[in-house]
Amino acid sequence: MNKETIIFGIYPVLEAIKSNKYIDKLFIQKGIESQKIEEIISLSQPNGVSINFVPIEKLDQLSRANHQGIVAIISPIGFSNFENLVEETLSKDKSPLFLVLDQISDVRNFGAIIRTAECTGVDAIIIQKKGGAPVSGDTVKTSAGAIFKVPICKVDHIKDAIFYLKGSGVNVIGATEKASKSLFEVDFKAPTAIVLGSEGKGITKSLFNLLDEQAALPMLGEINSLNVSVACGAFLYEVIRQRR
Incomplete structure (x- = not known):
């Protein structure tokens, strides 16, 4: 540190x-x-x-x-109020895109995700107060400064954040290799929140029943999963492809 x-x-x-x-x-x-x-x-x-x-x-x-x-x-940054930011984003004349990070623990992955989020127009990143990687100088460095451009919200529980997003008309999509549906079969044009799980355990089991959909990346090799920051990039660029 x-x-x-x-x-x-x-x-x-x-x-x-x-x-x-x-x-x-x-x-x-x-x-x-x-x-x-x-x-x-x-x-x-x-x-x-x-x-x-x-x-x-x-x-x-x-x-x-x-x-x-x-x-x-x-922390090198301030954090945005979750509910206020969601409402403000939904009031804009565009389809919002949120990232929900469920216990991402590696600072370098966290920073890389923030960098990709900024490049792909993510409106906000939602993290839990406890259990995840800290917002530190290493995060800033790995994000290439993108951390100062993407709002980050801290919530007590990811579960409550998902309930709030769903209640606000946002489709919550879980990125998981356990899904039977490919991300290319998911409609990302609507207001969307993509949930990414931790490096070791993936999305917390208690969250699966809350998801509107689950989606996986096609895996053609012998290794059955990607680094979470790489998977994040693939999902976000599929959103861009569909919305362009």
Whole structure:
């Protein structure tokens, strides 16, 4: 992790929050008792910060200095309000396109997906507050700066985001090798959200019943899956092909 993206110690973290720095994740020592840390938590929760209670060994890995039981990961960007952004996008005179990332954990994949999303006109990327790759300096680098051009929304649960998108008239399509239908058989002209699962497990099982459709890429070789960022590119360019 880039040293420039982390701060540690109770007062530096508190001052960063009060100075409106964008905090992506907080790592707090399990069982620690501190009024100042309680204040940090209360100030962070309304801003959608991911708060993780971890063993002290995890904090020692993040910072070899005297962290005082708390380490914060600074985000280089601000995050958009999910519901407001969806409504604003739907009000425009174009068919919207959203990406929903279900626990993408590799920073390089995350950055590559953002870069492709910007190149293909994605209106917003939706991620979960906990469990995914951090928005860090490495993300910025891999995205080639595209992260500053594509709105990113953080939600408590991907499931709730999918419910909201469906209720707003958006077709939610899962990109999965388990699908019997090819992506070339899916109509992407309507308002669409494409769900991409994690590198190891794919789309979370509990989300499958919420999807309007599932689609797969044709695989002609012996390896039965693609890197998630590569698959993302194939899906997004099929959307462009259909909409042009």
